[in-house]
Amino acid sequence: MSDLLSIGASGVRAYQTALNTVSENIANTGTAGYTRRTTNLGQVTSIGSGINASVATGSNGVTVTGISRSADTFRSLAVRNAGSDLARTETAAAWLGRIETSLTDNKLGDRLTSFFSAAQTLSADPTSVPARSVMLESATSAAAAFTATGKALDTAAADLDTATRQATQTLNSLGTALAKVNDGIARSQKGSTNAAQLGDQRDQLLEQMSTITDISTEFDDLGRATVRLGGASGPVFVAGPDAGNVSYLKNDEGAVGFVVQRTGTTSAVTPSGGALAGYAEGAQKIVAARDTLNGIATDFTTQVNAIQAQGRDLDGKAGTPLFKTGDTPTSITVALTDPRGIAAAGATGGARDASNLAALLATRDPTTGSEQRLTNMITSNAASLEQRRLVGDAQGAIRDGAVSARDSGSGVDLDSEAVDLLRFQQAYQASSRVIQTARDILQTILEIR
Structure with missing residues (x-):
């Protein structure tokens, strides 16, 4: 009679655990990072006595042998790799976009064109003071545009430094968290609900880390992760309960590195x-x-000032520098304040001579001129940006496919859970009836006595 009671009780306990697992799955439908759990059941066998002491003589109920996660290591790896590739492309594209904004927002190309157009207009009437004033104003606008564009690129570089340091700090935080999860996994009973939860946390941390840098992972028998940065040959970042620290370095030339x-x-x-x-x-x-x-700015100011120096202004005096450069090649200001000082005439020409302006306009070479070089730079950056965006779209589709494939095996399917819920409910009710039947039989026997 006691065997019948113990069999029924083991079923109630086991199927109660199974029902709890199904309920947890259903409750976490759609929860990011949650992996479907399964209750593993096994029979309890009774062992014979005497000469049959080592022989299983029958079943003595059911027991829970563990809680397993429906995780697929290879599909999770595919998600991490795809996410890492996509993150690199999107980040690079973001900064190419920042470069494009820096080069175009201040309309440097338009200002250069306006400067040369003003020189062309002045060459038609070199004695016109209003035309000279327009050219001087155009020079001021071009200088300001150079300065603003240079500062925009400097600001972009500073912002990139800040973003990179924040990324390394996030990576260090994730490494510390993973080391703690590793320690928790080592302390948890294998096959327990706690171990399953820690497994989910470990995989989420690894996926987040892979978006910051490419990682290589290995797992020991307990499920603890060892992580290397920069691929399988990179240095160890996390091993067991220990995590390293990543730092961002940058030299005077602007080259970056990580340790x-x-x-x-x-x-x-x-x-x-x-x-x-x-x-x-x-x-x-x-x-x-x-x-x-910097090269465009240096060549532009050097050429213009050199041409100024070889000509004569409206008063017949030798031309003085039009531009002055500050700490950087793009820190440009206009040194000339009087429009009469524009050296339009050649060294031997009169007031109506515009040969020196012709020399200035000749610098608008279709291949080596300042305007064309700036256009080439903007166009090249735009082409690189477009390429990154196209690659990013493809990599985004690859990552979405990898996530879908992973979730199809490890995600919660409500139809399957409904079937399991019904099955375990019936098993639980059957086990409860076994207990009730045993009680009824015992009560009948007691009444006979």
């Missing part, structure tokens, strides 16, 4: 995916754009 400090060792990291790789690419592009702009 990991862990257990007293400092190792360089070269991200090939994730936001950090996108920031590194963006920093390189900003430096290149700044260098190109």
